[in-house]
Amino acid sequence: MDEEYDAIVLGTGLKECILSGMLSVSGKKVLHVDRNKYYGGESASITPLEELFTRYGAPAPDQSYGRGRDWNVDLIPKFLMANGSLVKLLIHTGVTKYLEFKCVEGSYVYKQGKISKVPVDQKEALASDLMGMFEKRRFRNFLVYVQDLQEDDPKTWKDLDPNVCTMQQVYDKFGLDKNTQDFTGHALALYRDDDYLNQNALQTIRRIKLYSDSLARYGKSPYLYPMYGLGELPQGFARLSAIYGGTYMLDKPIDEIVYENGKAVGVRSGSEIAKCKQVYCDPSYVPEKVKKTGQVIRCICLLDHTIPNTRDALSTQIIIPQKQVNRKSDIYVSLVSYTHQVAAKGWFVGMVSTTVETENPEAEIKPGLELLGPIRQKFVTVSDYYEPIDEGKESQVFISKSYDATTHFETTCLDVLDIFRRGTGTDFDFSAVKQNLGDEDQ
Amino acid sequence: MASIKVPKQKVILCGEFGVGKSSLFRRFTNNTFVTASDRQSTLGLDHFDKEYSVAGRQLRLQLWDTGGMERVASITSSYYKFAEAAVLVFSLDNAASFHVLSQHLLDIVTYAENAKIFLCGNKSDLEGSTPQVTDADMESFCEQCHNLISATFKTSCRSGEGVHEMFEDIAQHLVEANRSRLELQSIHDTESFKVLPPDESTDPPCLC
Ligand SMILES: Cc1cc2nc3c(=O)[nH]c(=O)nc-3n(C[C@@H](O)[C@H](O)[C@H](O)COP(=O)(O)OP(=O)(O)OC[C@H]3O[C@@H](n4cnc5c(N)ncnc54)[C@H](O)[C@@H]3O)c2cc1C
Ligand SMILES: Nc1nc2c(ncn2[C@@H]2O[C@H](COP(=O)(O)OP(=O)(O)O)[C@@H](O)[C@H]2O)c(=O)[nH]1
Ligand SMILES: [Mg+2]
Numbered sequence: 010m011d012e013e014y015d016a017i018v019l020g021t022g023l024k025e026c027i028l029s030g031m032l033s034v035s036g037k038k039v040l041h042v043d044r045n046k047y048y049g050g051e052s053a054s055i056t057p058l059e060e061l062f063t064r065y066g067a068p069a070p071d072q073s074y075g076r077g078r079d080w081n082v083d084l085i086p087k088f089l090m091a092n093g094s095l096v097k098l099l100i101h102t103g104v105t106k107y108l109e110f111k112c113v114e115g116s117y118v119y120k121q122g123k124i125s126k127v128p129v130d131q132k133e134a135l136a137s138d139l140m141g142m143f144e145k146r147r148f149r150n151f152l153v154y155v156q157d158l159q160e161d162d163p164k165t166w167k168d169l170d171p172n173v174c175t176m177q178q179v180y181d182k183f184g185l186d187k188n189t190q191d192f193t194g195h196a197l198a199l200y201r202d203d204d205y206l207n208q209n210a211l212q213t214i215r216r217i218k219l220y221s222d223s224l225a226r227y228g229k230s231p232y233l234y235p236m237y238g239l240g241e242l243p244q245g246f247a248r249l250s251a252i253y254g255g256t257y258m259l260d261k262p263i264d265e266i267v268y269e270n271g272k273a274v275g276v277r278s279g280s281e282i283a284k285c286k287q288v289y290c291d292p293s294y295v296p297e298k299v300k301k302t303g304q305v306i307r308c309i310c311l312l313d314h315t316i317p318n319t320r321d322a323l324s325t326q327i328i329i330p331q332k333q334v335n336r337k338s339d340i341y342v343s344l345v346s347y348t349h350q351v352a353a354k355g356w357f358v359g360m361v362s363t364t365v366e367t368e369n370p371e372a373e374i375k376p377g378l379e380l381l382g383p384i385r386q387k388f389v390t391v392s393d394y395y396e397p398i399d400e401g402k403e404s405q406v407f408i409s410k411s412y413d414a415t416t417h418f419e420t421t422c423l424d425v426l427d428i429f430r431r432g433t434g435t436d437f438d439f440s441a442v443k444q445n446l447g448d449e450d451q
Numbered sequence: 452m453a454s455i456k457v458p459k460q461k462v463i464l465c466g467e468f469g470v471g472k473s474s475l476f477r478r479f480t481n482n483t484f485v486t487a488s489d490r491q492s493t494l495g496l497d498h499f500d501k502e503y504s505v506a507g508r509q510l511r512l513q514l515w516d517t518g519g520m521e522r523v524a525s526i527t528s529s530y531y532k533f534a535e536a537a538v539l540v541f542s543l544d545n546a547a548s549f550h551v552l553s554q555h556l557l558d559i560v561t562y563a564e565n566a567k568i569f570l571c572g573n574k575s576d577l578e579g580s581t582p583q584v585t586d587a588d589m590e591s592f593c594e595q596c597h598n599l600i601s602a603t604f605k606t607s608c609r610s611g612e613g614v615h616e617m618f619e620d621i622a623q624h625l626v627e628a629n630r631s632r633l634e635l636q637s638i639h640d641t642e643s644f645k646v647l648p649p650d651e652s653t654d655p656p657c658l659c
Contacts, residue, residue: 048527078561091646100648106498107529109643236643237532244527248518252497257524 014040014256016432017276017283019263019290022050023239023418024409026246027425028289030102031437033253040283041250042276046260048247050291051392051412054081054238054351061309065388074311075353081238082309082351084390085412086343086360087421088113088232088326091223094422096233099245101439107245111349113232114322118196119329120188124318124380127196129224140189151183151193155217171211179210187332193217195330201338201364201415202331219419232417234324238351263294266406273405287405287432292395295408299395304365305414308374311386312357316344323348323357326416329376338364340377341416359384364414365391400431407432457502457509460625461533463563464515465555466540467548468522471573474608475540476516479618484608503622510622510629531562535628536621538569541584543605544577549584549592556596567601567624571617576607 015037018029026048029041047053055061057077058070070077089095089110099105117124120139128134140148159165169179180190194200198216205213223231235241251257266288267275275284292299315321327342334340340363347354361377370391378384397408407428413420429437464472477483480499498515515534520526531537537559541548552570559568570593572584593600601624606613 046525096646099646105646108645109533110646111643233646237529241529241532244529247527248497248520248530251518251520256522257520259524 012040013284014038015285016040016287016289017042017285019043019276019288019294020050021045021048021243021247021259022291022409022412023052023243023246024421024425024428025050025289025291026243026250027098027422028409028428028432029255030104030246030249030253031425031429032289032433033250033255034102035433035438039250039255040258040285041247041255042258042261042263042278044260044262048259049240049243050293051084052239052243054083054240056081058082058353061388062386067386067388070386073313075356079347079353080351080356081240082358083239083360084309085239085307086341086362086416087239087412088234088343088417090219090417090419091226091231091233092219093223093417093419094426095242095418098422098425102246102249104245104249107248108241109236110233111236111324112227113230113234113324113326115319115325116196116230116232117319117325117327118192119327119333119376119380120192121333124327126320127192127230129229139192140186144186144189147184148189148193151180151185152217152221154183155214156221158214160211169210171214172209174210175207176210176213177206179214180206191330191332195339196328197221199328199415199417199419230326232326234345234349236350238345238349266295268404271403287407289407289409289428289432291409292397292411295397295406298398298404298406298408300398301393302396303394304370304391305362305394305412306365306370306374306389306391307360307362308371308378308390309388310359310361310378310381310384311352312344312359312381312383313355313385314382315346315357316342316359316380317382319344327377327380328416334376336363336373337366338414340374341414342377342380343416362414362416364394401428402431405432457511458629459500459511459513460535460622460629461498461513461515462536462538462621463530463534463566464517464538464540465526465559467542467551467555468519470540470542470545470548471606471608472540473516473519475538475571475573475606475614476514478608478611478614479514482611484611501618503619505619505623505626508626508630510626512618512622512625514618526558528562531559531566534559534563534566535625536569537563537566538571538617538621539600540571540573542574542577543572543582543584544574544579546583549588552592553596556599560599567621567628568599569617569621569624570600570603572603572605573608575605575612576609 016032016039018025018041021043029039033039058080059077061082062070116127118127125139128137157165197220198213220231261278264277266273267277273288275282319325323346325344329340331339342361344359345351346357352358359381361374394411396410401407410424497518498513500511500513503510517526539552589603604617
């Protein structure tokens with residue numbers, strides 16, 4: 010450890026592993042340390058099942074759960090948008106070669122106590138009970154407008170400059186009712202609350218395009234999920250970092266970051282000090298440099314059946330728009346199964362999560378839990394959401410934000426790219442990744 | 452897709468730091484040998500494909516190197532995922548590297564349950580007249596593992612002896628294993644896939 014590095018990365022969560030990979034690829038000498046004996050931190054998938062039960066202080070699982078090591082349970086539920094930033098990062102860095110994915114089978118949205126499938130083709134749309142016939146026509150016009158809109162071509166704007174007008178104005182122009190707005194903003198644009206309505210429309214239009222571009226890639230839904238769980242993602246980027254010269258140390262407690270004149274110059278573990286020019290880390294390594302800005306509740310649910318009313322889908326997402334249950338933020342439900350190698354044969358892992366709004370967070374997720382049918386085992390976590398108090402320019406300590414309640418990785422990637430820019434002063438150069446990483450030719 | 456796909460088989464190298472895994476990888480990729488543990492030359496390259504033809508059947512071996520992660524940390528469990536074969540490498544001049552193999556074996560059966568496992572004693576050029584690890588030691592190791600080991604080899608990356616024979620033999624084992632499996636397994640549309648850059652020719656996206 011007693012060497013000098015360009016950067017020391019603390020924690021092997023997804024964000025830190027992506028950063029470590031990008032830094033190594035850019036020619037930096039990187040030391041990557043984790044206090045745990047496993048890779049992934051908060052983004053790990055826990056295996057075997059016994060380990061998960063121990064973690065939550067529950068008595069050991071009985072025989073019915075099958076083999077413990079067939080389970081890989083995520084602590085933070087998320088899906089990848091098929092055309093989203095994480096997939097782009099995976100492709101450009103070659104990390105996609107370490108992983109295999111399945112398309113999530115269906116996306117559902119909650120309306121007046123029951124769930125409806127988000128239509129993926131005209132046949133499903135025709136049969137959908139999400140909106141009435143006239144509304145479907147108005148909605149179609151809106152979708153056509155979104156698809157045709159070119160940001161740099163005013164002719165496609167239909168008299169509404171998306172750079173200036175609000176999303177509410179766009180909805181109003183197409184005469185969309187409140188339910189349709191709800192569905193569009195939360196199930197397609199994937200907003201967590203309604204703040205977007207009074208913000209500039211362009212952002213929302215981009216999000217709807219991302220949704221439909223992602224949907225167009227694999228057809229069943231816009232979401233992908235990796236085999237063996239999300240924990241494979243940080244590991245893939247860690248490997249990228251290692252093959253570009255990054256050094257890994259696990260099970261290494263970190264006592265402090267060493268500063269000189271307010272600037273980080275190293276990291277101390279026991280009597281060893283590793284010198285460096287910069288530190289990148291998650292909030293848990295620097296409690297004095299982050300502020301709590303909220304809480305997220307996540308409930309892992311082990312099921313021995315699919316979710317009712319989802320046509321026995323082996324993987325699904327359900328979005329409960331905030332207004333439907335009189336909240337300020339949406340509730341998310343996700344389900345993956347033994348077909349993704351994350352559970353023993355015949356088993357399913359459901360997850361209900363949301364941003365905490367009250368003193369009694371467990372009561373807040375009740376509408377989500379009620380959709381799941383009988384739950385065999387439940388594990389609840391309420392975690393604090395932290396953000397760094399500064400940009401890190403002076404201290405050269407660059408801190409990631411905690412993982413938020415969103416169900417996909419778009420905010421994760423934005424944070425990573427922003428940290429990389431703050432730390433190195435440039436955007437990541439994707440062409441720095443050697444093209445000889447082996448040919449991918451199927 | 453009309454073209455017949457050559458089945459690709461992932462083969463991983465396992466074993467202690469310094470036993471010659473990267474050297475085997477280098478022999479496999481460009482048939483060279485370097486004396487120093489020079490990591491620069493393989494920087495950024497961690498797996499390599501090569502086609503083998505066994506009894507008229509084409510097979511593509513994709514060999515993976517650890518990336519040196521085993522030096523101070525453990526290898527990620529994803530290294531093992533989807534492996535069809537694992538080569539347990541030790542150094543014939545280093546008994547300790549042989550005695551820790553049971554730990555590596557445990558990792559393989561845990562994370563790459565279905566992989567065929569091979570045993571490889573490397574650095575045979577350093578074996579000398581009083582070998583640190585004897586053939587009898589290797590045999591009794593195989594017996595202790597209840598025949599989990601499909602075959603054993605001795606190689607020298609320095610002279611190149613035995614290296615290509617080993618990979619050819621592994622290819623042969625995999626073709627045989629494949630044949631019986633492909634006959635058993637019907638093709639499901641729920642197969643997982645790799646994400647690839649978008650096809651330029653795809654239709655413009657639409658919500659339908
Ligand atoms: C969530 C949701 C998503 C939808 N996504 C699609 C979609 O991706 N593709 C789709 O065809 N319909 C989609 N629709 C709309 C679709 O249901 C139409 O409204 C329906 O096909 C016919 O409605 P209508 O009887 O009012 O006929 P009209 O609105 O008169 O439709 C006449 C024809 O217009 C075309 N059309 C209708 N809606 C759309 C549309 N949204 N995009 C492109 N062409 C359309 C069809 O060829 C249809 O036969 C979606 C609706 C919902 C609620
Ligand atoms: N004499 C001899 N040296 C070898 C042989 N194979 C590897 N080495 C040397 O052993 C050292 C470690 O090899 P390396 O491939 O880096 O091992 P790895 O850590 O398992 O990847 C290097 O100095 C190699 O040159 C061999 O067959 N004979
Ligand atoms: Mg090596």
